[in-house]
Amino acid sequence: MILDLDIGNTLSKWRLKDADSSEIRSRGAVWTREEWRPGADIPDLDVVEAVRISSVARRAVLEQTVSLLEHRVGRVHVARSMPEALGVVNGYQEPGKLGVDRWMGVLAGYQLAGGCCVVDCGSAITVDFVMPGGRHLGGYILPGLRLMKESLKLGTRNVAIDPDSEAEELLVPGRRTVEAVNHGIFMAAVSAVNRIYSEVCDREGVALPVLLTGGDARVVARGLQIPHAVWPDMVYAGLEACFPLTAAERAGRMSGAPGVPAPVSLEKIRAGLAFSMLL
Ligand SMILES: Nc1ncnc2c1ncn2[C@@H]1O[C@H](COP(=O)(O)OP(=O)(O)O)[C@@H](O)[C@H]1O
Numbered sequence: 001m002i003l004d005l006d007i008g009n010t011l012s013k014w015r016l017k018d019a020d021s022s023e024i025r026s027r028g029a030v031w032t033r034e035e036w037r038p039g040a041d042i043p044d045l046d047v048v049e050a051v052r053i054s055s056v057a058r059r060a061v062l063e064q065t066v067s068l069l070e071h072r073v074g075r076v077h078v079a080r081s082m083p084e085a086l087g088v089v090n091g092y093q094e095p096g097k098l099g100v101d102r103w104m105g106v107l108a109g110y111q112l113a114g115g116c117c118v119v120d121c122g123s124a125i126t127v128d129f130v131m132p133g134g135r136h137l138g139g140y141i142l143p144g145l146r147l148m149k150e151s152l153k154l155g156t157r158n159v160a161i162d163p164d165s166e167a168e169e170l171l172v173p174g175r176r177t178v179e180a181v182n183h184g185i186f187m188a189a190v191s192a193v194n195r196i197y198s199e200v201c202d203r204e205g206v207a208l209p210v211l212l213t214g215g216d217a218r219v220v221a222r223g224l225q226i227p228h229a230v231w232p233d234m235v236y237a238g239l240e241a242c243f244p245l246t247a248a249e250r251a252g253r254m255s256g257a258p259g260v261p262a263p264v265s266l267e268k269i270r271a272g273l274a275f276s277m278l279l
């Protein structure tokens, strides 16, 4: 089995993948801030022959995780943000400073779609752009839904937005605190992503497909006016592309990859932008 780990600021996600069949056998998640303890939702290390890790948590968390795993498992691969990989040139002035989860998303997105816009809705919402040809432009970082909500300190932190609610319901003025907060942060997130996408496409003169990932991807996707696909395993797909271990991975197949959404025309994106500026 291959153990893939995606350690975010909030949740540490894991999955076990069969090295022969490339099938996902099990998955789980634990809070990043809590110590792993027996009985928690953690994988059985006895069956693991290789580990791949993407981590944006504090350095100490990664170091502890790697030293724990190196005692038990033969191979431990840790992803790092590089100046260039798999045809993509990192747009950061200091490439190593780009969050490695963003780098994994960009690499997976480029493998799947070529030029694209990658939106990762986790503790933070990040929006990254890679051009056809592989030039990564850099991106945007804003607080995620949960962080926005917690920062208000209105006692609404435990009432999450129902991922099944219709976008129209979330756009109306709230008539209770929890509603006003949920509708406000939903608006903040989706209008930022819609606007960022249009601005960058306009500037660069290209309409790009949009790929979404992260714990809040489904909720944010509800409000997006632009065609998009949700890819929950996108960070894992970056790990597969960087450290291919199975036959399918060596052949370039990334698990759970969605179909590439066809973007609307650049004219339509520009018309939308011009219209929103008139208001
Ligand atoms: N079952 C869940 N447990 C915790 N958070 C969840 C869950 N489902 C959705 N979320 C949302 O997803 C966010 C975490 O997403 P994730 O992409 O795992 O973040 P990160 O990579 O920053 O740890 C939380 O802040 C929360 O808003």
Ligand SMILES: CC(C)(COP(=O)(O)O)[C@@H](O)C(=O)NCCC(=O)O
Binding pocket: 008, 009, 010, 056, 097, 098, 099, 100, 101, 102, 120, 121, 122, 123, 124, 125, 126, 141, 144
């Ligand atoms: C921006 C992030 C905090 C997002 O992390 P996440 O929400 O997935 O936990 C992470 O990618 C990070 O720590 N990046 C380093 C700074 C940067 O990318 O510029």
Ligand SMILES: [K+]
Binding pocket: 120, 121, 122, 123, 124, 125, 126, 214
């Ligand atoms: K994120």
